[in-house]
Every structure is written in structure tokens, then in C-alpha cells.
Amino acid sequence: MQSTHLREHNLSAILIALAAASTTSTPTSRAGLAKLTRLTKPTVSKLIEELVDADLVEEGAPLSIGAGRPMVPLTPARGTLLAIGLEIAADHVACLGIDLAGRVLSHRVEYLKVTAASAEEAIDLAAELVGEVRAEAGDPPVVEVVVAVPGRIAPDDGRVLSAPNLDWTEVPLVRRLLDHPQLAGLTVRAQNDNRLSVLTEIDQRPGESFIYLRGSTGIGGAVVIDGALMTGAHGWAGEFGHTVIEPGGALCRCGRRGCLEAYVSYHALRERAGLGDDTLIEDLVDALALTRDRAEVIGLIGRSLGFAIANALNILDLTTVVLSGYLAPIAEELEPVVRETVERHALAIEAGPVLIERSDGLTDPALRGAARAALQSVFSDPGAWIGREPSIPAR
Amino acid sequence: MQSTHLREHNLSAILIALAAASTTSTPTSRAGLAKLTRLTKPTVSKLIEELVDADLVEEGAPLSIGAGRPMVPLTPARGTLLAIGLEIAADHVACLGIDLAGRVLSHRVEYLKVTAASAEEAIDLAAELVGEVRAEAGDPPVVEVVVAVPGRIAPDDGRVLSAPNLDWTEVPLVRRLLDHPQLAGLTVRAQNDNRLSVLTEIDQRPGESFIYLRGSTGIGGAVVIDGALMTGAHGWAGEFGHTVIEPGGALCRCGRRGCLEAYVSYHALRERAGLGDDTLIEDLVDALALTRDRAEVIGLIGRSLGFAIANALNILDLTTVVLSGYLAPIAEELEPVVRETVERHALAIEAGPVLIERSDGLTDPALRGAARAALQSVFSDPGAWIGREPSIPAR
DNA sequence: CGTTGTTAGTAAGGTACCGTAACTAACGGC
DNA sequence: GCCGTTAGTTACGGTACCTTACTAACAACG
Structure with a gap:
């Protein structure tokens, strides 16, 4: 170093x-x-001074707690930088702008049946929302833009390789976004929506280790x-969706048999119960409980999850296992079934209890995660946002 | 920092x-x-000078390659420090002393049916071997002693919780070793033998990512x-031995059903084939091939492994998957069967081929790994071995 | 056989950063 | 109003690294 x-x-x-x-x-x-x-106080003071000068940190009013000189409370600056998350989902496009403190500066959602529209249309809409969010936030410098997409993405250039729920294949998403004036000159990255959802969960559980399972149209993790x-x-x-839980079992969208996703995804459960495709994901379990015993539904889902877990x-x-998506509201119901299945199969049990917890269930975890991911570069290299800026040395 | x-x-x-x-x-x-x-040349020069002075690095004779001033080749010093690995296995106790360069300075093995002897006896023998190794190496400073044990070990105090193949439960291994004069004042750690074996493999594949599977009396990984x-x-x-490959399948030593280890471990294969317990692990497959078709044996092992993998x-x-232990010699035979099974079940296939490779098959990987682990502290904190030694500041 | 070009390594001085010690500031409690 | 306590600053010094420039030692070439 x-x-x-x-x-x-x-x-x-x-x-x-x-x-x-x-x-x-x-x-x-x-x-x-x-x-x-x-670090020592003088060192912190000097560095904090620079962060304050660069509008990355804010000083509050002196605050007295007990004896001694009152402290000057510090917080990440609010409103001075804008990190932008975008989400392109099957039925909507959304944009979220947050500042360093994680405070929402602006939020826009437009409903759009993306499968019925062209990719161009969705991308145009997304760019437009970015423009609105930037304006509403007061047009501060933008850190980065991160786009959440329900599909597989090429790591190098942000092409969407395939996104079944959007009916997209080979869409040069990042490149097209950069063509729009609202995003000109910005850094834009695309990421899978499930993976971005996890970031929201990581925020809630700093430093912890856990397995994350998200029930959605598929099963992400x-x-x-x-x-x-x-x-x-x-x-x-961690994409548990295609863990095999029953060799030679039910046929999965992926072409193989016995995948977890072939049993407990929204698509699989809805189709096997003969429900219409207008069933909302969040209503899925309740709808299933009408067709048969609720305990039976919970049992099926719980045992399948338990085996994969x-x-x-x-x-x-x-x-620790964290359940999210449509699994979050029923996490408490699932817990005993999952726990029983896990304990029957997992060695790690011998070391102590397995915790099966529900996600804290913030709305729009993928969108929040995207905005959060956009913030990351400031935290990992604040030097780049200070006047001096050596950060990337010429080679 | x-x-x-x-x-x-x-x-x-x-x-x-x-x-x-x-x-x-x-x-x-x-x-x-x-x-x-x-780093810059002057910086490296200054630091290297200290390492040379501390006998951690050796200079060779100047060596000319092409044009320009000949370089002074540098190597980790040989013979100036001693890292000691110990292994307590079912039928022997071994001790290996290596230097910074990884060169073997001394090696001792004593055969002993540990199950027939008392734990005290085995530990006494181990301590004796340490004394011999230290003497033969010329009694240089000892970095650390790491003991490989085929069992579960308490991370805090190096107690052996259970080691079925040794018939040990609750043996305060590290404490007893420290009682012996040959180890007085040294740092002693105990570790599972399979986990230490991996270190030997990591040495051969620096920086790579892989799954490691070791066929032995059990299945380690x-x-x-x-x-x-x-x-x-x-x-x-990574202890794949108790991954469930067949729900409700064969009974495993661990009390559950369908574990990988219940199908392809030495014990399981030997018993199901009705072979005597004098069959050597390295002869296992050949012995099995006498009782039935070799392709059938390979097929059974390969499919079970493939599913877990x-x-x-x-x-x-x-x-990448690396096969070790008794699986290493038959890795090439297993490869097509494992590959076929994996490709039928694994999603990751879509991204490219899965590599199934054999371990480089150095003898005594656990013992080597233990000695290697003992070296680690020098590499992570060379400062402690230089005269100055601030390393652990008082708190 | 000397000249030139190239690479390895060293020397000297400067700079950036952090740590130490001592100080000031501002409060509560007695 | 004094004292103890905690927050934060100032001044100074040390350590580690970097820059620049140099020497050392060789190969290739004419």
C-alpha cells in the first residue's frame, strides 16, 4: 500500500x-x-474537516450529554449528493434518489406493462424519471445510477442477457440509458434485482452472515x-431457485427437473392451484388457502424451502436465514415447518439453533438497494469527492 | 489504519x-x-534490507538475464525459522518441520494404533517427535505448532471434542501438548485434518476459487x-459429507439418512461390499472392482458426488472442483460421470464448463497443511520477527 | 574495445500523514 | 466559584514513503 x-x-x-x-x-x-x-482525535479532526468542507459531512448543533464539553454531532451530509436507483419491473418503472444519509430526496413511479411495450419505451421512461428526480432533488452532483432488472446481466457492459418477466433478451440497457441527455456523463450500472434487494437487507443487518431467500415470480437468493x-x-x-430438491421431480422453467423454483415460486404455485394470472403475488398464499387447507400450503412451501436451506x-x-418477498409475511407460519425440515437434514444444527427470520420488509427493496449501491462509491473512495482528488492515478 | x-x-x-x-x-x-x-524501488529496498537482516529473506548470487545490470535474486530464508506441523491419525503420529521457503527441514513418523493406545500415549509421542524435529533442524526459533486431528475441535482452547477414528472425546490436546518440555512456551493450535489438507491444495492454486472434496474414512471438504x-x-x-443426496436414503453414521458420506466414504463403500476392515483406503476402489463391475463402482461414486457437487x-x-484423498487417483475415471450428473442439475453450467480436477496429490496433505498453517503468522506479521517488534500494541 | 542503451539497485532530500503532548473550550456538580 | 470531565484544537515530532538523481553492471553493436 x-x-x-x-x-x-x-x-x-x-x-x-x-x-x-x-x-x-x-x-x-x-x-x-x-x-x-x-485513530487519534487530531487525525479524525483533520479528516472530518475535509469531509465537512467537501459537503460530505454535516455538523449539528452542540449537544450536551452529561458532564464535559458538549459534542458536535456529525452526520452524513443531507441533500448535497444524489445517488440514483432505477427499477424496471414487469408492471412499473421507478426511480429513487437518496443522499449520503440515505434520506429519500425524490421518488417517482410510473406504471407500465413492460412486456406489452418495447424495451425502448421502458428505457425512455426510465431516463425521463431520472431527469425528474434530479430536478426535484435540486440537481446536486450525481454519484452514480444503478438499475435493477429482473434478469441476467452481462457483468462487463450491462447488457441484459435475458429477463423473462420483461420479455427481454439481449437489450443493451446501460448503453441506451447513457444515450439520453438526463444521464449523459454519469456512471450507470445494471444489476439483478434480487441481488440488489439483498443490499437493503444488509443495511438492516450490518456485518451479519445469513442466507437470503426472496419469493417472487421466481425464487431469488x-x-x-x-x-x-x-x-x-x-x-x-446464492441463487437457490435452481437447487434440486427432488431428483426427477417437477419440470422447471429452466428445463431441468426438481428445482426449488418449480415448487414454491409464484408461477409454480399459481399454476398448480389453477389460479388466474391476475393473482397478485402478495395475495398468493391467501388465494391458495382458499383452494385447500392453509396448513397444507404452508407445509408444502416450508418443506421445500427447508430442504434447500x-x-x-x-x-x-x-x-441465519432471512425470508423476503412473498415469503416475508408468512415467515412466522413457515418457521416451524422449515425448522423441522432443516433440523432433520442439516449437520450445523449440532452447533446451535438455526434462526429463520423475516425480512424487515421495507417496500421496494430492489429499488432501495439500487440507490444504496449507487452510494457505495462515495463510501469506498471519499477522496474522489474532495477537491484534491488523486484517487485514480495515471498509469 | x-x-x-x-x-x-x-x-x-x-x-x-x-x-x-x-x-x-x-x-x-x-x-x-x-x-x-x-511500491517504489527505494521502499522495497529498505524493507527488504530489514527482512534480510532479520534472516527472513536470503540474497542469492547476482544473476544476469538479458541486458542490464544483473539482478540479485531473493528467496525466503532457508533454515532460519522452523514451522512445525503435527498429525495424529488413526495409525500414526507424524511431525514435519519446514522453513520459510517451505523446505522440509525434518520429518518423523511413528506408527501407533492410536485407538488401541491412550490419548496420553499418543500425545507423549507427538511431543517427543517435536523434540526430535527441532533438534534435527538445528534448533532454530519455532514459529508455531499446528496439530492436525481427524475430528471436531473447539475453536477457543483446542480441545478435541470428538474424533471417532481415534476414539477420542473431550481430549484437551493443546493443553497437554504444552505441558511437555519440548513445546514449552510455544504457540500451539489444533485444527481439523481435512481443513488443513486444503491449505496444501491452496498452495498449489494460489488465488483460485474451488470446491475441495477429500475421500477418506469420511468425506471431508x-x-x-x-x-x-x-x-x-x-x-x-464445505463439509460436504453430510449433504443429503437421497432423502430418506441410507443410514449415515451421523444418525440422519441419505448423506453423501453414507454412500461414498471408505467405511460405507467397504461395508456395503462386505470387504474386511484391513482393506487400505488407497486400495479401496481396486478391491471394489473385484466384487463387481468397475464401471458400476465408478458410476455409483460419480453420481453421488455429482449430485452433491x-x-x-x-x-x-x-x-472448479478438486478431488483429493482416495478420489484423486480415480479423478479422471470419475470425471465424465460427475460431469454428466452435474450438468444435469447445475445452473452454473450455462456459464461455461465445470472443471473437475485431481489434487496434485502430494503425500500427507494434512501434515503439510499443518506445517504450512504454522508458517502463516510470519507472513501476516513479519514485523514481529524483526528486532523492532511493535506488532501488538498495549491496550 | 569503447560507446550506447538497458536494467538493478542506492542515496539524499522532501513530503504527507499520523501520533503525542499539551492546551483551550464548555459543560455539570458540589 | 472551583473542580472534574469530556470535546476538540494546536504545535511539534516521527515515521514511512516518494521523487529525483545517481551509480553499478551487464549486452549489443560497430
């Missing part, structure tokens, strides 16, 4: 510690940050180790 | 880069290390991501 990088490293560490502390509603001072980061999303060789580690826990040796 | 740590970080980076480079038999100079670590061993919540991530690949999104 070069000594220039030391400064950037410490700036980043301080900003990250500050952001983490301010989500806990504990006011944080320079002295507090010094303890958290194990992810593996989080110590607060870091596992990627894998192609970026789809058991295998994952065996391989990963983790203890 | 504090500025004192910068030096340690860079010392460590240089030593690690040097060690990595010298395994590739490419002679490396100060200038070469400067390029590898992205591990997950390696970018050259780092995944641990999990309790340190047994497919699930793991789906979850982890990796592309």
Missing part, C-alpha cells in the same frame, strides 16, 4: 463508521469516531458473509 | 509476494517485487474463494 492510499483508507473508514453509527440514532462526535476507528455479498464466478452465487446451511455453515 | 501499520502491511505484502513468486521458480529481484507490490478458506459460523463450511455449485457459483 502506498502512503497516499493511507489517507483515502482512513477517510473511507471514518465515513463508513459515521454512516453506520448514524443509522443507530446515536449521535456521534469526532471523539466518538476516534474510538470507533482507533443470496449469501451474505460478514456483511459482504458473495458473488461467485458469474455473480449469481438445509443443503445450503451444510455447505456454508451459517445459522 | 494507523501509520505504524502501514509498514507492517507492506512488509507482509512483500514477503507474501516473494513467497508466491519463488514457488513459480521465477527468480525475483527487488525491482521485480516493486512491480508486483506497486472445503470451499475456497480467491485463495481464502471459507470458515462459516463454526469452522466447518451440483448443489454446491448452484449455491456458490464456482467452476
